[in-house]
Amino acid sequence: MRLHRLTITAFGPFGATQEVDFDALSSAGIFLLHGPTGAGKTSVLDAVCYGLYGAVPGARQNPGTSLRSDHAPEGLTTEVCLELTVGGRRLEVTRRPAQPRRKKKGTGFTTEKAQSWLREYDSEHGWRALSRSHQEIGEELSALIGMSRDQFCQVVLLPQGDFARFLRADAEARGRLLGRLFDTRRFAAVEERLAELRRGAEAQVRAGDEQIIGLAQRIAQAAGPAGREWPLPEDRPGEPGLAEGVLEWAAVARAGARERLTVAERSLSAAESRQAAARQALDAERELARLQQRYEETRRRAAALEAGRPERDRCAARLERARKAALVAPALELRGEAERAYREASEGRERSRGRLPADLADAGAEQLAAMESRFRQELGGLEAARRAERRSAEIDAERAALERQSRADDELIQDTGHWLAGWDAVRHGLQEHIEEAQEAATLAEQLAGRLAPARRRLEAARRRDALALEAAAAARRMSDARESALAAHEHWLALRERRLRDIAAELAAGLLDGAACTVCGSVEHPDPAQPGDGHVDRATEEAAQTAHRRAEAARTAAEREHGTVRERFAAASAEAAEGPEDDEGRGGPAGTGPSVTELEVFVAELTREHAFAHRRAAGTHAAREALAAAEREHAGRLDQYGRAERRAAARTSQREALDREQSVLLAELATARGESATVAAHVLRLERRVELLGEAAEAVRAEQSAAQRRKEADARLADAAFKAGFDTPDAAAATLLTDAAHRDIQHRIDAWQSEAAAVADRLAEQDAQAAAERRQAEPGAAQTAFGFAERLLRDAGSALAAARERCSELDRLSRRAAEEVRAMGPLRREHDRVARLAGLTAGTSADNERKMRLEAYVLAARLEQVAAAATARLRKMSSGRYTLVHSDARSGGRRAGLGLHVVDSWTGRERDTATLSGGETFFASLALALGLADVVTDEAGGVRLDTLFIDEGFGSLDEQTLDEVLDVLDSLRERDRSVGIVSHVADLRRRIPAQLEVVKERHGSEVRHRMADGLSG
DSSP: OEEEEEEEEEETTEEEEEEEEHHHHHTTSEEEEEOSTTSSHHHHHHHHHHHHHSSOOGGGOOTTOOOBOTTSOTTOOOEEEEEEEETTEEEEEEEEOOEEEEOSSSSSEEEEOOEEEEEEEETTTEEEEEEOOHHHHHHHHHHHHOSOHHHHHHHTEEEHHHHHHHHHOOHHHHHHHHHHHHTTHHHHHHHHHHHHHHHHHHHHHHHHHHHHHHHHHHHHHHHTHHHHHSOOOOOOTTOTTHHHHHHHHHHHHHHHHHHHHHHHHHHHHHHHHHHHHHHHHHHHHHHHHHHHHHHHHHHHHHHHHHHTHHHHHHHHHHHHHHHHHTTTHHHHHHHHHHHHHHHHHHHHHHHHHHHSOGGGTTOOHHHHHHHHHHHHHHHHTTHHHHHHHHHHHHHHHHHHHHHHHHHHHHHHHHHHHHHHHTHHHHHHHHHHHHHHHHHHHHHHHHHHHHHHHHHHHHHHHHHHHHHHHHHHHHHHHHHHHHHHHHHHHHHHHHHHHHHHHTHHHHHHTTOOTTSOOTTTOOSOOSSOOOOOTTOOOHHHHHHHHHHHHHHHHHHHHHHHHHHHHHHHHHHHHHHHHOOOGGGTTOSSSTTTOSOHHHHHHHHHHHHHHHHHHHHHHTTHHHHHHHHHHHHHHHHHHHHHHHHHHHHHHHHHHHHHHHHHHHHHHHHHHHHHSTTSSSHHHHHHHHHHHHHHHHHHHHHHHHHHHHHHHHHHHHHHHHHHHHHTTOSSHHHHHHHOOOHHHHHHHHHHHHHHHHHHHHHHHHHTOHHHHHHHHSOOOOHHHHHHHHHHHHHHHHHHHHHHHHHHHHHHHHHHHHHHHHHHHHHHHHHHHHHHHHHHHHHHHHTOSTTOTTOOOHHHHHHHHHHHHHHHHHHHHHHHHTTTOEEEEEEOOOOTTSOSSOEEEEEETTTTEEEEGGGSOHHHHHHHHHHHHHHHHHHHHHHTTSOOOOEEEEESOGGGOOHHHHHHHHHHHHHGGGGTOEEEEEOOOHHHHHHOOOEEEEEOOTTOOEEEEEETTEEEO
16 A cells, blocks of 8 residues: 555644645655644644544544644635555545534534545546445445554554553553454454353253252152152252262152052042942931921911911902003093193293283283284394494494504604614614724734743743753763763773783683693693682673673663753753744743743733633624614614504595495484484394294193193093093092002912912922921931041042142153253263363363463464564664564463563573663564564555554664664665654754655644755645
């Protein structure tokens, strides 16, 4: 993958459009990305990552952070456009994040959704669009690059701090990083799946054993008291002999239950015979008692019938008279209805007579009907007058409405005139308020532009003062380290010289009789040299040399620390000294800028001025809204004033027309209403008279008709009573019975007859008479004997049922136990197999000698590849001294697999990576990062990575090591790669001609290309 061009618009610190030409930078092989702190160097790398994956690196992917630049003008859209070649295809991806924009209608802002475009370059047709879908573009680029966003940020944007931590980290930390890069989640998933299967199989085996134990307990309950005397197998799930013990114990329980069943069957047969005999004796005694009781009851019923015979005769005679009176009932009912109708008609006539005038109280129906007809004719002639009266009332309402409208319009015209008179003064005041707020907003913006740099200078001044103390302390430590190193060096040289002086004695100490001398070769040693006073042996010299090396390392570290602090102090001093013209001349040492106190006072003044201007500017929007509202009110009042004047002119002509129409109507109504106040009142009086006359005529006719019907009913009733044998109609009415009384008397007669027939039948029975002549029956004693036999039978039946149920339950539970035991066989075998596999992959099995998990085993192989790839570059960076090796040895109680050591060729020993110095740690981690990039690239399917970025860390290298590191990075050009170095180190600007400088400006950062032949914007 090679980057060609990057265009950034309103992104991060870049307020305008900036373009990065990676083709021009990559032509030199190595290029430098530098600039002051906060200028936006990392934002360039963020833009590359955002163009490829639609998101910035994970550490800076804060949900509350916006990618839009605060320096961008309102109409400029935030956008990132990246042109690259990957997989042999030249693509251009353009992305716009979600960002606010002003609403097209109304005020305020709305959030515009994120957008993406993907284009491909074709030599024949040029650029052609591929997709505008976020998902499709992401899938297409991920498939071509072959890496996730985390892998890309780790492999292409090499973060040196992460790899330095990786170099010194323990096995678990290395495992987490390698797991993210090589995506070994599937191996961890295999471990978890096998562990899950093991837990599931173990749970199934335990559940099966628990179920077998439960069945054994249920078998003990089913066996009854005898079963509790037998010993149960121990309820320990997982025991190998558990199943066989339960089956053997169940067989014993079944044999005992069958024996008890045989005994219960024989007991039941004897109880049945005894119960049958008791039943026969009880039935005989009950039958004798029944017959004797029946005979006595029949005699009592016969005596009661004879006592009630007079009452029966009286009921029969009354029922016969009632049948004759029933013939007169229809005539009595007709006479009653005629009487009620006559009373109602008489009452209606009296009510209507009370509502009529005195002269019409005794008038006949014909006279009343004639007067009703005359009044109806008069009502018909008043319909036109009623319409005229309604119209006159409508005219009165219209005139009242016109008067109300006139008063409202007069008030509106007067109020609007007063308001319009003061309009010019109101508008002038609102415009002045807007102008003052706008001036305050301009001043607040200017002060805000000065306040941010002033605050940065204040922070820089505080860092400068703190770093001045650190620099002094570092200088003292460097001086002490130099003196200690010089003393150790002199001590080592003195010891070395003393040892060389006495080297003959040291060699002589190793001579043996008959052995050749290592110097002269003689086997005779007549006068071997003797050690003098203060002899120095080899161990003492080596200890002094080791102390000298430690002192040299401490001196180098102190010098490096002092240089770093001085560089940070110089950067802070330069940033604190930078300022506008009105800040020049403030106190402080030469070249360091003003003091912290002066800057604090200056920042406080700017803060107060900015807050005051901001408060005044906050009213700009409200003032504009007030002016707009006042102008809308002015236009509305002018419109209302005009409409009110037009309505007043129209009302005058309308009022005159209504007056003329009403004068005509009033003359017509004066004639039509007569003595009444209104025509409606006159009509209401006539309608009431018509209604009363009609009701009175109808009441007279109804009374006459009812009197005639009553006379006819009296004649028919007298004739019917005579024919039925009654002297008067009243005597027939007194004899009548109601339906309920008739049914009651008939029912009593029928019941007496039925009882007489039943008693006669019983008295004729021979069994009842014979039972009366025998002994008195004793059913109680027979019942007691039968109850005792019945209880014995129930007890025997319950015992037999319990024995049968016990045998059935034991057989069923035994079958279930056998089925459970058979089913547990495959489960136990599956549990053993899965448990062995899970223990092997988890590193807990005895078969896994190194105790390595499956994922750690895979990562160990990857780490071994990374160490081999990193060693090729580390040898060159360290002048052949260091080699990275992978170790799978165990450390303490932890598992093996992800150890990483460095081999020092000067001593021939392996060292822990934590013992490397700062500079050694940097180039070792750089070599590790490059090696890891190669391995991850191969893992991603061999996608070629032609552009890499290295972020910081070069400040810890001395000049010689820096040259060696740059030579290694420059050798990447042999593989047609380009490397971008992100660093603050000033010496790199001299060594690397191709540069991309990020410059901080007030309106936003800018990028500048510096090539070997000059500067390009």
